[in-house]
Amino acid sequence: MAITIQQVLDQLTAPAPALENTVDRLLTGDPGTSVTGIGITFMPTQQVIQQAADLGINLLITHEGPYYSHHSQTDWLQGDSVYAEKQGLIEASGLAMFRLHDYIHKYEPDGITAGLVQALDWEDCIDRIHPASTILDLPDMTVAEIADHLKLKLNVPYVRVVGDMTMRCRRTGLLVGYRGGGGNAIPLFVQENLDLIIAGEGPEWEAPEYVRDSWQQGRSRALIMLGHAESEAPGMKALAKRLETWFPAVPVHFLAEQPLYQIV
Structure with missing residues (x-):
């Protein structure tokens, strides 16, 4: 039996009380689409999005948003070439992207x-x-x-x-x-x-x-x-393990990134 994106989202938000004001939402994609593969990441970087596409993932669950703003505002990025290329990659991949920030922090325990x-x-x-x-x-x-x-x-x-x-x-x-x-x-x-x-x-x-x-x-x-990512990425990796038990018929991948800063 096919699992839809909406079914996955319902499972992700079920452990916490309903939130009225939240950044958590489906940023791209159709909730009625059948899920063929799930990716979990802390930050949807250019590399992570490309890796998800290469793996045949069609639902990416991300803790932070893709566009350098907590509230995913993009008006200030219009005309920026980095934003345009990243947006183009997301659109070309057909990837559905769900932001899971507030709900997972409201799980008990966080x-x-x-x-x-x-x-x-x-x-x-x-x-x-x-x-x-x-x-x-x-x-x-x-x-x-x-x-x-x-x-x-x-x-x-x-x-x-x-x-x-x-x-x-x-x-x-x-x-x-x-x-x-x-x-x-x-x-x-x-x-x-x-x-x-x-x-x-x-x-x-x-x-x-x-x-x-x-x-x-x-x-x-x-x-x-x-570091922000270093402290929060393990929580998203643990979520990937939960999803494997919730949806055993769907491939689940944790997509990691390298540390952001270099020591020089």
Whole structure:
């Protein structure tokens, strides 16, 4: 029995309450089309879209939008050659693209954070779960050892660290994506008595500067920034595993990208 795009979308949104204001929508394609292959990705880059087309995928589920704006606005890109070429590739491929951002963050627990915890083998370390953060009691390790663990488990070339690399840590806050700003991260140090926060990204002059002042005052606090994609792609990879169980008759592929930044 054929599975339609709409059936897949219904399954993806079912674990969360209905959202009125959301960026999650079918960006291209017909919901009544039968699904021949599903691709899952964090970011629908030019390369990912081409790879999906080459694999015969006709439904791509992406966490972030294709056009460099959270709300997928494109008016400001009219006349831009990069936008035009990417749009042309999407149209030529016949690919249906569904943005799954808000709903997966509303899963219980947050599907993106849960995927990162799983990738790090820290599921047994969870102390409590908040809407925007997960609090962990880790085995006693130094900041440097935790940084090495992150790089190994996530297969990333680097992380950014603020604080004493030799400081020993246990109580840790995990904040994926763009949750590493001061308003989210700073209060957690006091409220949860944290040694360390591991975040995706945030403004460089907020939480990082707070941690630097804390360190210079002799307080045992540290911050590790993973990068936005590095913190959220594991959640989309975990979603691909779920889809394999939900729709076993449909080929499912996780489409990864290389790290965005190069170390020079």
